[in-house]
Amino acid sequence: MTRPLDGVTVVAVEQAVAAPLATRALADLGARVIKVERVEGGDFARGYDHAVHGTGAHFVWLNRGKESIALDLKTAEGRDVVRRLVAKADVFLQNLAPGAADRLGFGDLRAGRPELVVVNLSGFGAGGPMEHRKAYDMLIQAEAGLIAITGTPETPVKTGIPTADIASGMYCSQAVLAALLRRWRTGEGATIEVSMLEATVEWMGYALYTQMYAGNQPARMGLSHSSIAPYDAFPTRDGQLLIGVQNDSGWRTLVTDVLDAPGLADDPRFVTNVARVAHRAECDAAVAARTVRWTNAELDARLADAGVPAAQLKEVGQVVEHPQLRARDRWRKVGTEFAQVDALLPPVTFADVEARMGDVPALGQHTHALLVESGVDADDYLRRGIAGC
Template sequence: MQPLEGTTVLAVEQAVAVPYATRLLADLGARVIKVERPGGGDFARGYDTACGTVSSYFAWVNLGKESITLDLKHPDGRAVLDRLLERADVVLCNLSPAAAGRLGLTADALRAERPGLIVGELSGYGEQGPYAGRKAYDALIQSEAGLIELTGEGEVTGRAGISVADIAAGVQLHAAVLAALLRKGRTGEGATLRLTLLEALAEWMHQPMLYATGTGNIPPRTGAHHASIAPYGPFRCGDGQSVHLAVQNDGQWRRLCAVTGQRELAEDPRFTTVAGRVAARPELHAELQPAFDRTSAAELLAALDAADVPAARTRTVLDLAEHPQLEVRDRWAEVPVPDNRTVRMLRPPVDDSGSAWTPGTVPDLGEHTDLVLDWLGYHPEEINNLRQTGVV
């Protein structure tokens, strides 16, 4: 039995952050009913065409859900939503605070009717303050939280290559829902869960913020190299491939020098401490690079492994799809997506000895509308009328 089997989650969601949280709940066995707009649905469906008729984003964060189309502004659509709310254990919403208020989908409104409900609200910046009405997308939050200014090299800044603000929020909302369900099981109490994209990412920015406020210095942008440890980053080898070093202490540094045949570097006064190696980073890299030029990435990595020097291959995302460690650990599953296709996706990263995960499907728009309406007690004629009037 999966941990959340028998739990119904109503998801009034779009884009990435809340859909990622509900995808994680679906992975644990929850029944997630996703409400989408008739005609277009979640706008993330059309971000790209990497997975047939749905985008890579949509396939990733909507696996295992049921999709129902519903016009929430129509009285009959609202009546369907009310029936769904009566059957739900958890309601998660990332409509704007204003839109949620107009539809009566705020936590306060929902829990006034059902105090035992667990309701999660996600917004960009919250309902108060000077940013309350501002649009909040992942890259904008990365900028506001200082991540973009921290990322890059030299004068060039860079956005993180994944939707890290959305992911931060989704992971934290997922954990909060699990805690609320545990508490409800003990006390019967519902919960209101509120978080913002800004605060979710700000939590992950704690370390550089504490460093900056404690030292008065913002960590410098060092590309893929570590701001305060060296040598720690990717180095090109003679075959054009790269090895990423992570030399964090003096013992590892001495062993690296032995691997490269440069034992004298370990005693060079410029490089005997971590702080010294960081201060003299350009000179350090210049000393090491000729040794890397004389070997291939595979040869260097094998020698580093044998010497217990932390390192890794620098791979592309296409390489990740063929990673030998993921293959030998059987982490892949064929997942059905719309248009009668399958996509190779990763299994959830946590293996649970108490339950087995099997892949669900990525839903087509409104694929489960009839199924859900039947579950709510609607007769076929009523469902047909809802279709005729464009409610579903």
Template structure:
């Protein structure tokens, strides 16, 4: 039995942050009912057409193992249906635009006021109070506001993270919040009204840069692929043209690297390289000497030498390389999941419970479960037909 079997989650969701969270709740066994607008649905369905057959890669990634229910909440009968659904739910979450949920009476605080045992979560960009509370917030905007862009990129050019870091950070805290609230409810019977803000989540993930600036008063320099406070910790090109990231964590490892793969034992006691402080101060020289020696070695020879010396390293992979990664293949980390356009390859759940089959249900077509869910709410065929005629579903 998966740990969240028997838990029903109703999610008024779009884009990335909340769908990321609810997908993982579904994989833990929860029944996730995704409420979408009739006709268009979650706008992430239209972000791109990367998946064969025209489906969005964003939507494919974020929405397997869910049920899609279409409701137009501007139609009174649709709202009545949603109220019936909420009354039977264990968790209700929403990431509607700023103020929209409150206007509809669907914010967490209002819902828990009506249903004291409910776990309800608001997901927003900047939180429910403060001067930014009414601002729209998208992932890249929050990356900018949180300082992430300021510390990412090369010394010459800042850059955003290559994935939706703010969304994923917020979604991760939604998962944590829901699980903690359900555990508390099992002990006390009390629900919870919770707020998760993208800016708060990503600022927490920025802890190291924030602490550094707090205590030094100096902004951190962008360092590209290298580490700001450790050297050598960078990518170096082999004679075969591969970029290998070598991470030396302490002076003992530097000794083993210099005496082993680099074959430069004289560097161990050279004052310019003997300590990490010296190597960072002399970063240009450190990188130059490591790059020069690595360039003489084939990739296999370098990796064998690093393994023998106990030095951590990694290939700087392309995304195509990740899809073919031997470690992921050996551990069976790729599976096929059903979707409206046919089977799609995706990664397995990160956490799987021993003896339980991972939940890998299809990515839903828009409104695929509407009639089934309405029948469960004891609506008759005539009532369902009337809702459809009114444009409520």
């Protein structure tokens, strides 16, 4: 069966996390993604670590299914190759340093091709006092207020994954799909801007509206929730289990059917969520005094049977072997420069076709073929250092 983006070509001058995540999503859907890298070292993410059989974990995660061409964009010839590739492409996406794309001459790519989709991903967006500031995930999390509401009351922390990168990368791929849909209807391309700051502030959601309209800085709650109770980790005989009760009927089920404490169901301190939040410490103590009677496995089973939302606090190693992922056959083998590795299928599943789980390219692996495709003297460019492989 045909994948959704079969026949679409994307040229990406990209590095790190955000833009590569966007283009990997497009590659998974069938697009041909040509990744332009530096001759010396390539994408910075290649060198973050060597965790995956000698290849960086970030790079393996973000770059499967792409073709790599290594070019020296400081040379006119290198820049010309990019323009030649873009001349036959549907999408051009870049996340270079602020202003770099214009300085390299990539700011006018739609001048002769109005049907082209161009996506410019930056930290803070064009204009404004922070336009030229460097943007890393942690810095964006701080500027967006995410760190201020993450962690414990005593200690703010960043999220354990690059949330700002992921948010902006997802919006980039979403924008490309929308632009292609419009182009297929009208013939018109698009020039799109995505800001990491704005993507992350959007994800602040309810916290932002709470601040704007209630005047309250949302508190850092650890595993708890500022508006819901009980919603936290509770002790068992051999560990702890996360329980989240989001409505009053769920509370009644928890205390009656799971904790064998029906008297708590109509306790005026706990009968509504508003009351439970107001008496959070007492509510949590009442739940904890009872959850500790069972082991993790026993309590987890009781909660599942009763339909009360709960989860075990899994380590990453346990997630790798997660029974739900294994039962749904979500792992596939992909090639890397040094070895075959396991990779997780994308979360979007089409009933009639599977995502294209292509190999992770070595630096410049496709340089020679792409130079030939561009119509230049590949051997000469490689000999002169304009390109690498």
